[in-house]
Amino acid sequence: MKRIMLTLVACASVLAVALSTAPAAAADPTGLRMSSRAAAGYEDCPAGYSCYFDGLNGTGAFIYADHGCDYYDLAGSGWDNRISSIYNRGSSKVFVYTGRGTSFDVHGWMPVGQRGNYNTNDIDGILVGC
């Protein structure tokens, strides 16, 4: 019985550590995660995610995506025409689009590990590559 109790305590400790290291996030209608705090710089983008910031140089409110093979339409999310900088800390190339429906264009892309400004505030959608 004592051994079982020790195992349970050990498991609870591991779970507590895992929960405390997860990035703070709230659900967002686009399927992207929305940070609960503003970023002070690119380094606030969690490792393994691609991050999209309202401000230049990785500052301000930001949203992030943790998996590839998904297109995120920003309509109705509060993030349409708002992204000003990107840091791709994920594992696949990221593409950003303007327009939607049957008329949209690739506005640019961000290779893995790269970051930079998109100071046009005209991004309507994000494709995280596979």
Ligand SMILES: [Ca+2]
């Ligand atoms: Ca902006």
